[in-house]
Amino acid sequence: DLLINQIAAGEVIERPASALKELLENSLDAGATDIAVQLEGGGIKRLVVRDNGGGIAREQLPLALMRHATSKIASLDDLQRVASMGFRGEALASMAAVAQVTLTSRNADVAHAWKIEAADGTQSDVTPAAHPQGTSVEMRELYFNTPARRKFLKSESTEFAWCEETFKRIALSRPDVAFSLQHNGKMVWQLAASKSTPSPYPLPEGEGFGGLPSPSGITSDLPARGLSRLASSSIRGIEGEEKHSLQQRITAILGPEFGQHAVNVERQIGPLHLYGIAALPAYSRSTRDEQYFFVNGRFVRDKVLMHAVRQAYQDILHHQRHPAFVLFLDMPPEQVDVNVHPAKSEVRFRESQGIHQFVFHALQDALSATMG
Ligand code: ADP
Ligand code: MG
Numbered sequence: 089d090l091l092i093n094q095i096a097a098g099e100v101i102e103r104p105a106s107a108l109k110e111l112l113e114n115s116l117d118a119g120a121t122d123i124a125v126q127l128e129g130g131g132i133k134r135l136v137v138r139d140n141g142g143g144i145a146r147e148q149l150p151l152a153l154m155r156h157a158t159s160k161i162a163s164l165d166d167l168q169r170v171a172s173m174g175f176r177g178e179a180l181a182s183m184a185a186v187a188q189v190t191l192t193s194r195n196a197d198v199a200h201a202w203k204i205e206a207a208d209g210t211q212s213d214v215t216p217a218a219h220p221q222g223t224s225v226e227m228r229e230l231y232f233n234t235p236a237r238r239k240f241l242k243s244e245s246t247e248f249a250w251c252e253e254t255f256k257r258i259a260l261s262r263p264d265v266a267f268s269l270q271h272n273g274k275m276v277w278q279l280a281a282s283k284s285t286p287s288p289y290p291l292p293e294g295e296g297f298g299g300l301p302s303p304s305g306i307t308s309d310l311p312a313r314g315l316s317r318l319a320s321s322s323i324r325g326i327e328g329e330e331k332h333s334l335q336q337r338i339t340a341i342l343g344p345e346f347g348q349h350a351v352n353v354e355r356q357i358g359p360l361h362l363y364g365i366a367a368l369p370a371y372s373r374s375t376r377d378e379q380y381f382f383v384n385g386r387f388v389r390d391k392v393l394m395h396a397v398r399q400a401y402q403d404i405l406h407h408q409r410h411p412a413f414v415l416f417l418d419m420p421p422e423q424v425d426v427n428v429h430p431a432k433s434e435v436r437f438r439e440s441q442g443i444h445q446f447v448f449h450a451l452q453d454a455l456s457a458t459m460g
Contacts, residue, residue, distance in 0.1 A: 090185070090209040093155065094234055097182035103241060104131025104230055105250035107187075110179035111225050112258045115139035118223060121281060122266045125255060129272070130247030132230050132238075140222040144193040149204040149214050152191060155181035180225070185209065186237070187230045193223040208233055252276065256341050257387040260380055260414060263337035279340055282333025338365060338414050342378060346371060346412065351458055353415060355450035360443075362450045364415035366397075368458060369408055378412035384419065386426050389433045393417070396444045400451030417447070 101107050108131060115123045118141025128134035144152055155178065183189050184206035194201035201219035205212040231238035241247060248271055259267045259279055266281035339347055349371035354363045367378070381393050397415070401408045425436040437443045 093181070093185040093209065094237075096155075096178070097185035098234070098237055100178050100182040101186055101230070103250060104135055104227075104247050105254045107131070107135055107179075107183055107227055107230070108137065108251050109254045109258070110183075111135075111137035111227075112255070114179065114225070115141055115223070116258070116262060116265065118142045120222065120265065123268075125251075125267070125269045127248060127251055127269070127271045130241075130244035131251045132241055132244065132247055134226065134228050135230075135251075136224060136226045138222065138224040140220065143195040143201075143221055143223055144191070145195055146198075146202045146214055149191055149193065149202055150211055153180050153184050153189065153204065153206045153211060155185075183225075183227050184211075186234060187232065188228040190226040190228075191223070192217050192219045192226075194219045194221050196221055257380065260337060260341055261382050261385050261387060263333040277341075279337065282329065282336055342412070342414070346378070350412075351454045353413075353450055353454040355446070355453065357446060359420050360446050361418040362415060362447060364413065366415070366451060366454060367412035368455075369405055371412060377410065378414075379410070380414040382416045383424060383426060383435055384417075384421060387433055388426070388435045390435050390437075392437060392440045392444050393447055396447035397451055400448050400455060404452060404455040415447075417443075419443075 100110070104127070108125065112123065112125075115137060118139060120139035120141035122140045124136075124138045126134070126136040126138075180189070180191070188205070188207040190203060190205045192201055192203040201217045202214050203217035203219075204214050231241065252269065252271075255267065255269050255277065259265075259277070263282050267277065267279045268275065269277040335347070346367055347365065349369075350365045350367045352363075353366050355361075379394070379397075381388055381390065381397075383390075383393075393415075397411060397413065401411045423438045
């Protein structure tokens with residue numbers, strides 16, 4: 089049984105970065121506005137995510153660590169159902185199966201926090217603890233009980249790089265939340281929250297971008313604008329503090345040069361809304377990938393979207409093999425399946441050809457505006 093748990097857990101928690109992604113998403117789900125990450129040894133030795141969200145009630149602590157699906161993996165049919173549910177309720181249980189986990193949490197209006205520890209399929213009692221309102225999840229010694237698996241982990245610095253990338257993706261998607269990241273006791277990222285509305289996703293219908301002209305030609309007559317000039321006019325389609333906070337977060341993470349050599353992307357047709365920033369060739373950057381695409385607020389890596397973007401760059405600028413961009417596509421949730429696999433960032437569009445066209449033309453318009 090423990091073995092089955094460990095195998096299943098390895099699917100969900102492939103490396104420290106997958107644990108980090110799950111924990112950050114849990115903190116956001118809990119309404120946190122401040123999230124602090126502490127890593128040691130690339131997150132293999134120790135990974136802590138502390139938030140100021142709603143917390144977990146004492147009696148819920150043991151449940152939070154339990155695999156909802158234990159009974160479900162009895163048959164193939166059940167396995168498929170678990171997969172189709174996107175492994176809901178699997179993350180903490182999976183971590184507890186392959187690492188030592190301590191869960192400390194405090195609700196509002198209780199005298200103190202409570203904590204529970206789990207490792208090797210057993211749970212401790214719930215005991216009193218000190219913690220402000222919110223939750224800390226600590227994961228130690230990933231794969232300590234599955235050495236074969238641990239051997240597949242890369243070096244500390246590589247695992248840290250994956251964690252950092254995961255952190256940046258989530259921080260880009262939520263500029264309204266403060267994030268920090270420490271590695272081996274050193275502060276690596278400290279990102280202040282903007283003062284905008286709690287969650288930009290989903291954008292409320294009719295709000296913010298209600299007054300836009302008809303979709304065709306939205307961007308074609310706009311001059312090229314870098315982030316430095318965006319302060320007053322900025323990304324169209326999302327209004328006021330929201331767009332300002334997104335720019336701030338993008339600048340904080342990608343650096344000011346990115347915005348100085350970039351154009352706005354903005355297009356809306358019916359319920360489809362694409363907005364963000366795409367860098368021009370003048371943006372000289374390191375070799376690392378800076379390609380951030382978010383669908384309904386979730387980071388995705390999708391062939392259809394990537395192809396549309398690359399094709400637009402090729403058509404207009406002829407030579408940019410690894411364009412840098414931060415793009416947000418908001419669309420009706422029923423038109424896209426984002427839960428193909430929790431540990432991967434894949435999506436499946438109902439109308440992938442239409443989405444491709446939409447993204448391609450939006451990028452084409454934005455980039456051709458720079459050609460004079
Ligand atoms: P899921 O997120 O799919 O429900 P998880 O294993 O990630 O499954 O978490 C199990 C449960 O533990 C969550 O449903 C939630 O009730 C609780 N939980 C986990 N992390 C937090 C957190 N940071 N703050 C509040 N509750 C949490
Ligand atoms: Mg979760």
